[in-house]
Amino acid sequence: MGPSILDVFKEYWPIFLKGTIGTLRYAFIAVAGGSVLGAFVAFAHLSKNKIISAISSAYANILRGTPLLVQMYIAYFFLPLVVPFLNNVDKEVYVLIALTLNSSAYVSEIIRGGIKSVDIGQSEAARSLGMSASHTMTKIILPQAIKNILPALANEYIAMIKETSLAGTFMLYELMYTRTILANKYLSWQPLFIIAAIYLILTVVLTTLVKVLERRLSVSD
């Protein structure tokens, strides 16, 4: 069986800490980048222009309908061939691009759903006052939509924490990658339970925080 889980953790905790930080960081970059990109996709999807709307809808469907791991492989092996200026950058960037694009698809649906959740009467009232479409969006719809969007975005971050485990496949230093490091030291099973426990703690703690956030946001309703 080898050393106990506790012994392994005591010995190698800096590795797990570094992996955890990597996980949180990659997930944050993916969701932050995904949010910016996702906002554009969401507005494009809501556009009255049917072509723009169809393109962004297809974008979201493709990224949500194919496995993230496949997307990562495509980014890793195909992107350097077609985007030459990326040739000299760290391989990490390709994987992060895949994570960000993938996240943007989910975030775009979150934002679109948040906007659509605002009663149509709100925009009708604003427009009937003579408010422009853009003022209606920025002053009336978005401030109300944000209450639904923020908790969902936080949940997307939690989901992304788990998704980034795939990045270890490409030697990115995140939590799952610690398994590879320690497997070289003939520790086959102990790290897995430590990794699982850390993921669980992260998601449980963050989910609790999201619930608090949700309660706070709903107070003003």
Place this chain on the structure above:
Amino acid sequence: MTDMQSPLIETVDLKKNFNDLEVLKGINEKIYKGEVVCIIGPSGGGKSTFLRCLNMLEEPSSGEVYFEGEKLDPKSTNIDLHRQKIGMVFQQFNVFPHLTVMENITLAPTLEKKVPLEEAKEKALKLLKQVGLEDKANEYPRKLSGGQKQRLAIVRAMAMEPDVMLFDEPTSALDPEMVKGVLEVIRKLTDSGMTCVIVTHEMGFAREVADRVLFIDEGIVMEEGTPEELFNDPKHPRTKEFLSQVL
């Protein structure tokens, strides 16, 4: 006198379809400055759709709407300028829940008409006083009753200094005890000479305030006349039937 002769709002063969459903089948109406027009009729007859076409919240399938002599085009950018002069009050109030009562009123004037905030606030307070809500200025709408929300919605529309007010069943979503207060506010408006188009189920109210009553059913104006003509001596069998059911 010329002002009286050119209508404030005119619809020409106004038609509206929702997919295969023909909701408005050609309405020609003229509404003049200072007039109070009440629209009655059964649900689904097209009266709300007609009202919503008057400010292009509903885009007509064919036909035209003229406001102050200009054709309304929902795709043109100056539709916002026209809408600033056409106030609208909804059945569901549609007050902005994330803004205080004061902000609900001052947002559009400061944003779209560049009224200085202090001036807008002063005006808002004056209007709030008229409807008995001055002590609610800094509350959020969730603290208001339905009747208070609707009075706020009326004030919000009035703050844009519109030339006409459209009311879409303004009391239909209210608890019975709230109806009177809202009707009182609308009555004050009509008394002040504001042009009003009111879709309503309150027949007593329509009879009292209207200069003219339209009975809209099956997508057309089936009958119209003064309240006396329409309520006391309806001509069309559909009007008679409808009135016998609601009166």
